[in-house]
Amino acid sequence: MPILEKVTETQVWKSVFRHPMPTDRRNRVVVMLTNFFLHLHPVSVRKQGIALSYTWCMGGTTFFLFLVETVTGVLLMFYYRPTLEHAYNDILALRDVTTLGILRELHRWGAHAMVIAVWLHMYRVFLTGSYKPPREFNWVVGVLLLVMTLLLSFTGYLLPWDQLAIWAVTVGTSLAGYSPFIAKQFNIGLLGGVVVGPETLLRWYVLHVLALPFVLVLFLSVHFWRIRKDGGISGPL
């Protein structure tokens, strides 16, 4: 008996791979339903739903970029310290001294790309009318994801603690202070004072690496789950 057959006959193998090769429709359905990772996807999808010309794969690209941001971001956390004393120099050192300094560039360019991708994704969903019933709720979840993406971008912008960062955040939050929706008190809480200072750096760091990604992942799970429940990616109009 060839070695491969011997292996596939073992109880261990059979406990992992419970079904025959998915070469026919029935077995493909069974595999989709019983595998943990695959069951997150619909059993079958419309051909159009996976056509690049229809989706532009912009939702997928946004998700991919989010993963890139997560991996590079976690690695950056091993180095960067969010204090007045260290922040700016840590960023310079990341570029000039540290091994794999390219991580910082990947994280920054990835962030720009994610913002562009999420807008293009929203634009595609709008153009194909995919916000219409039954997908209205997923559009609303999408708007939250857009806001989270922009807030991640804005909070991350402060962390290098250079002149551009400090003044961009000063201008941005001053503008927000004039909005009828964001009270001045809230703004002060967000900054940890009346001007951008050390408290702002720490608060925005925590928002950037913890709170905002947590909320984004939560709503992303709802987003993906809804795509499945709404019958997969939309079809022709």
Ligand code: HEM
């Ligand atoms: C972090 C941001 C986001 C990620 C990672 C994401 C991811 C995805 C993915 C992977 C899909 C499957 C189809 C595709 O790739 O086009 C999708 C579909 C969808 N997304 Fe997003 N999305 C995000 C933000 C948004 C935004 C901002 C909106 C709208 C305001 C939105 C609304 C929708 C809707 C309505 C669908 C269903 C489209 C259809 O059935 O054709 N999403 N999303």
